[in-house]
Amino acid sequence: xxxxxxxxxxxVCSQCSTPMYSPLCCASxxxxxxVPPEGLHFNYFELFGLPAAYDLDAAVLHRRYLALSRGVxxxxxxxxxxxxxxxxxxxxxxxNRAYETLRDPVARAEYLLMLAGGPSPAEDKSVPPRLLGxxxxxxxxxxxxxxxxxxxAMERLRQTIATRRQATMDEIANLCRSTTRDxxxxxxxxxxxxxxKYWNSLLExxxxxxx
Numbered sequence: 001x002x003x004x005x006x007x008x009x010x011x012v013c014s015q016c017s018t019p020m021y022s023p024l025c026c027a028s029x030x031x032x033x034x035v036p037p038e039g040l041h042f043n044y045f046e047l048f049g050l051p052a053a054y055d056l057d058a059a060v061l062h063r064r065y066l067a068l069s070r071g072v073x074x075x076x077x078x079x080x081x082x083x084x085x086x087x088x089x090x091x092x093x094x095x096n097r098a099y100e101t102l103r104d105p106v107a108r109a110e111y112l113l114m115l116a117g118g119p120s121p122a123e124d125k126s127v128p129p130r131l132l133g134x135x136x137x138x139x140x141x142x143x144x145x146x147x148x149x150x151x152x153a154m155e156r157l158r159q160t161i162a163t164r165r166q167a168t169m170d171e172i173a174n175l176c177r178s179t180t181r182d183x184x185x186x187x188x189x190x191x192x193x194x195x196x197k198y199w200n201s202l203l204e205x206x207x208x209x210x211x
Contacts, residue, residue: 022046022047022048022049022064022068023042023046023047024042024047024068024071024072024091024094024095025068025071025072025091032072032084032087032088032091042094042098043115044097044098044101044102044111045102047068047094047095047098048061048064048065048068048098048099048102049064050064050102052112052115053112053176053177054105054108054109054112054173054176054177055173055177056102056108058103061099061102061103062103065095065099068095069092069095072088072091072092072095105169105172105173106169106172106193106196106200109172109173109176109189109193110193112176113176113186113189113190113193116181116186117186118186118187118189118190119186119187119190121190121193121194124187124190124191124194125194126187126190126191126194127191127194127195127198128191128192128195131195131198132198134164135198135199135202138157138160138161138202139202139205141153141157142154142157142202142205142206142209145157145209146209154206154209157206158203158206158207161199161202161203161206162203164199165196165199165200165203168192168195168196168199169196171192172189172192172193172196175188175189175192176189
C-alpha cells in the first residue's frame, strides 16, 4: 500500500502574509485556505501543527481543534459567497475527521501506519499467533458465566480481557514509536491493530454481560 498524497500547509497566509501553523485558515485575518484538489488530503498532524508521532498532548490537540473550529465554522463565513460557504463546510468536515482520528489511540496508530505505507486491514487480516484460540476460549467462558449467573467469574473474565487489551495497546504504542520504515515493524503493527479489534469486541461483550 502506498502512502497517501498530502497537502502541505502554507508557510504564510496568501492574504496577509502571516505565518500559519495550520493549512486550514489564517489565525490572523481569518482567510480560508483552498480545499485540496480531489486525490489530495491534508496531513492530519500538519493540520493541527503537530509532529507526526503517536504520543501527543490531548489537551493541546483539543485546544487547537477548538481554535480551528471557530476559524472554519460555516456560520463565520455565512455572509460570504456560496463558494466560501461550501469551502468552510468542507474544511470543517475535514477538521472533524482529523480530530476524531488523532484523539483516538487506535485510529491514530492506523493513520500513522497508513502514512508510512503499511498494509490496510483489507490487505492484511493476519493476527498474532494463538490470539483466535484465546479469544474463543474466553468467549466460551463468558457465555458459561452468564448462563450460570456467576458474577464473580464474569468480573474476573472482564479483568482478564481488559488486561489483554491493554497489553495489545502497549505493543501498538511501542511499535508506533519505532521506525515505521521497517517493513517487519509495519507488518507487526498491522497484526496488533487487527488484534485489538477482537479485544474491543470481547471487552464490550464482557461489560454488557456484567451489566
